[in-house]
Amino acid sequence: MNAKQSEDSGCGSQATAGAQDDNLDKTLSKITNKLIVMSGKGGVGKSSFATNLAVTLAAKGFSTGLLDVDLHGPSIAGMAGVTGLLDVTRDQQVIPKTVGDRLKVVSMQSLMRDPDQAVIWRGPAKTGIIRQFIADVRWESLDFLVVDSPPGTGDEPLSVAQTISGAKALIVTTPQDVALADVRKSISFCRTVNLEIVGLVENMGPFACPCCGETVELFKSRGGRVTAETMNVPFLGTLPFDPQVVKACDEGAPIAASGNGGAFVEALDEVVQAVVGRM
């Protein structure tokens, strides 16, 4: 891709904790809006939504960064169509991959030589690597940073929330009860760690049969809206289920960039406008 090798010189020594804090402040100070995309439960389409959100923001003219800090199941690089390992400068700064004119992508995936290797991180090691990974990326100025956080309410989302000061949360769910039970935990988590919630997005909504047009509720319906109202969180909209979204993510060609995404892309655009309006 377009990432160029830096000419900066560096001493090559390990950054101290203090230097890392300086790096972190410097990195974050250049970013206007920081969004952490979260879900209580895995498999609700969080990474796919984060990717399509970042692509849409870039298409709207915002300079946008997309960061994946999922240590166990990083998938953003593949979904955004980014291949190869990331370049690292001599002073240990990570250079994002660029996609199109305004989107920069950094994924844990792009630091692993063997993508099938299971990285068995214990808790404290995770916190350190997440902090370092956010501090040491050379984003330059960004209008939006979209962070795809690991699901749940454990070490990883906690480290992300504590590291990115001034960030706001976007919570993704599917409509069924078992996902909503976990979403209520996510909302309680955000409130516990003082993370402002931009709103709730309901993914995998109604599916229209491509043969007869019948609408089927694969994962039930309206649960996201009702939960948002009950928990007093803004509801940002429902995205319909479309197998093309799954396929497009697998192929590294996000549907938001295809110019041909039908009802899903229309609904996504409304959600993104709601997000921008709330920043």
Place this chain on the structure above:
Amino acid sequence: MNAKQSEDSGCGSQATAGAQDDNLDKTLSKITNKLIVMSGKGGVGKSSFATNLAVTLAAKGFSTGLLDVDLHGPSIAGMAGVTGLLDVTRDQQVIPKTVGDRLKVVSMQSLMRDPDQAVIWRGPAKTGIIRQFIADVRWESLDFLVVDSPPGTGDEPLSVAQTISGAKALIVTTPQDVALADVRKSISFCRTVNLEIVGLVENMGPFACPCCGETVELFKSRGGRVTAETMNVPFLGTLPFDPQVVKACDEGAPIAASGNGGAFVEALDEVVQAVVGRM
């Protein structure tokens, strides 16, 4: 439910690590087959499969336990239709809830007074609680223990794998590439920690439109079978997508127990027979 308060007396003191190991050995020695249901990625229907597997094993006449050790998103109690808090004896042993004649259920959910509260566990605390939770359950004799492990390859599945000696893994995936990338990590994880793999189950397979009968591949197709063959792991079968499975789990009435599950239950029965044949 049928769980009765124990009359055992106990000193009420904290169990020492040694006593906990004794408890663990005693608990596990009474269980013939231990199955850990895993997934690389969340949201592939792992908990739903674990519940339906346990219900089917019990229906086949096996005395079966179903244990949920997902600290952040426990869902087994709700799916199995178990309500209320678990009874704990005076010597701190947990009494499983019983469902029907041969199924006993223990879920982290049934220990939490406020189900919407996010429990922000740090890594080392997780390992301790998981170990304790497995050691301190009074299962009595079981033909099968089905453990619903948290997704991924982090602290939690590692603690589960290390705590339950002699356990074997069942890996659940959906057919799309982004899930399969994580499944390859799960397989590598099992091999790293010497956990024998019984096989791979492909969930959320083809969906038949209830209106016109058209079959739609919601999450692509055949990815599970191909991955199993490539990674040299037994392939146990594909379960079709059926919104009734989602609905039944939300309602705490697993479809395997309904006597009216159509193609899903037929496919599930073949998978369960394959599992039993491999123990």
